[in-house]
Amino acid sequence: MDSKELILKRSEENKQLYIPNLSADPVIFGFDQNELKVLLVKMNYRKMWILPGGYIKKDEDLNDAVVRILKERAGVNAVSYLEEFAVFGKKNRSEGYFEDFDETLFQKQRFITIGYYALFNPSKIDLATDEFSESCEWIYLSQLPEIEMAMDHKEIVEKALLALREKISIKPIGFNLLPEKFTLSELQKLYEAILGKELNRGNFYRKIKNLGILRKLDEQRRGGAHKAPDLYSFDEENYNKALENGLTSW
Amino acid sequence: MDSKELILKRSEENKQLYIPNLSADPVIFGFDQNELKVLLVKMNYRKMWILPGGYIKKDEDLNDAVVRILKERAGVNAVSYLEEFAVFGKKNRSEGYFEDFDETLFQKQRFITIGYYALFNPSKIDLATDEFSESCEWIYLSQLPEIEMAMDHKEIVEKALLALREKISIKPIGFNLLPEKFTLSELQKLYEAILGKELNRGNFYRKIKNLGILRKLDEQRRGGAHKAPDLYSFDEENYNKALENGLTSW
The missing domain is CATH 1.10.10.10 (Winged helix-like DNA-binding domain superfamily/Winged helix DNA-binding domain)
Structure with missing residues (x-):
């Protein structure tokens, strides 16, 4: 099955399983070589980088959903500190990304996404790649300008960094x-x-x-x-x- | 039309107009007599107090939705500073409130709600009451333990106050x-x-x-x-x- 067939197949299951119009996107920061990195996933479809985000099950608490999503998409276990920092709700924020599909695709509908951030020690995480992804990697923040990210995900990373900076001035996180x-x-x-x-x-x-x-x-x-x-x-x-x-x- | 008939009537329109499963709840603080107050609405249905919250239109930016909701439900114009502070997503957070209706009611579905807070000068706001409400009033925080609030709205007010306290230690708001x-x-x-x-x-x-x-x-x-x-x-x-x-x- 190629990446488009898989997206279509999952679309039907998603409609049964998940709340429509709502997603969660975790921005996971790591610290290495005196620099911050962020955990990103490279999709098979269109080969663009995205945050390891996902959807919320109809019968699932939101907090449980974020932990599950991070595990499913990046193999990240033992999440210790995930903080919600902003909600991204512009009506056209993901327009254009699923250009090869029609409007009935679950993944193509309008999504309001809830942004989370967390700080992890990269050496303590074994990354894993899910069925949609070519790879799951730590990308240095200094490399971000050079890579292509889908939708508004680059803006979400930037906002997460601002939230982290504000937080570190009041709480000893990190x-x-x-x-x-x-x-x-x-x-x-x-x-x-x-x-x-x-x-x-x-x-x-x-x-x-x-x-x-x-x-x-x-x-x-x-x-x-x-x-x-x-x-x-x-x-x-x-x-x-x-x-x-x-x-x-x- | 009594309050139940009105809720039923609006349910059908809501299904056309709004994103399902998602709402926004603004916590508006005022300062008066050296004390904080919060803006609440008393619903005709069940006579319980709630935040002046509402739903997001299918074709509306989230930020525009919050401003519109505040105007429609409480008559509040000229919103200057509304900050998102937390998302409330427990799967059973609103269970039991619409006890007189069946599961097809739009308002009775599961809602994940986005919490906002803002600081207003009470003397500069003319409050107005919407079709669902008996009144719209400033309630002193010291009075909160004595009133009955629907769903988890009392918890939302408490979390908003904590967010406000954290914010005032880093930014000169208020x-x-x-x-x-x-x-x-x-x-x-x-x-x-x-x-x-x-x-x-x-x-x-x-x-x-x-x-x-x-x-x-x-x-x-x-x-x-x-x-x-x-x-x-x-x-x-x-x-x-x-x-x-x-x-x-x-």
Whole structure:
């Protein structure tokens, strides 16, 4: 069966199974080589990149749907933190994509899509490819301008990044991307990757220490050419408190 | 036509006009007597309070739908700032409400609802009641425990308040609720109402001045029993910059 036949076949099943007009699109960020990556799927049909999104079953809670979709489309298990950040509802947002099909195709109807984001450690995920896809890969954000993405999915990734930047100014998210013990320089590189700009080292160290969520260990990172830097871990109690209550307070 | 007949009549029209399974619910906050209020509608059917929500037309952008819904259900014009904050998608979230109707009723199907919030100055809105409603009123948050709300709408209001609290820690929102010239004490009362707790006066004054968005005027508020306090307004340029870029930076 070629990719068009498969899309047609699934269309009929989809009509029975899923809520019409509504989809969910997870934007999964990873951190690698001091840079952010995003998890994308390359469809067999038209060879364009898309987010690993999908539909919501008629009898399924929305939150369960997003977890299932991510597993089905990318093989991602053990989702820990998925946050809804925006709904994309322009009436013509997916027009043109299923150009080889008529209007009766389930996948071609108007979809309002709910955007989620999450931060994963790429090394801890075994990716898998579904029946519609040629591949499922981590793509560096710096590569995005060079690839062709379907519909408004590039805009969804950009909005997710803005939401992530806003979030990291109030909650200590993203730290699950670091190893258990890390240096302040490694933590700074994570913040720089998310914020998309270089930070002043002195300012960053002072601010991050003031949050009260770090515990300085009696250990150093050995092996570099320079003076061995101190290792830190998170003060679990204060870290969880900050996750719950936020970093800024009035 | 009684309220049940009207609901049945509209059900048939709704099937033609609206996307199934999807609704939008705006939570409109106002500030009055140093307290937050929320805009609610009392339905003729079952006399329960609900948010002034509605459905999305098949050929309508989602953002346009929310503005239209608010106007149709509550008479609210000139919406300036509506922010999507969460999607409510439990499969049984509205079960039981339309108990007098069978499953063919449009309004009785499963709805995944998109939650929005906005901050309005109550004195600037003329409320209007639609054909389904007995009244449309501002209800103080402190009164919420005493009233009966349909479905999960009380939970939606609570989540909106949490989103608002998170937002005010990073962006100077809500200031459109104040008169053009205000005292620091009036500004503090707005923050206290939104955050739901008393703030230390010295800390608050210091922090709010440090944001750089206030302009001290050469005028005082006269007429009180105490020393006339200084009046402030917003430094428009810095205020807009803070709205765009946020209050905290790394």
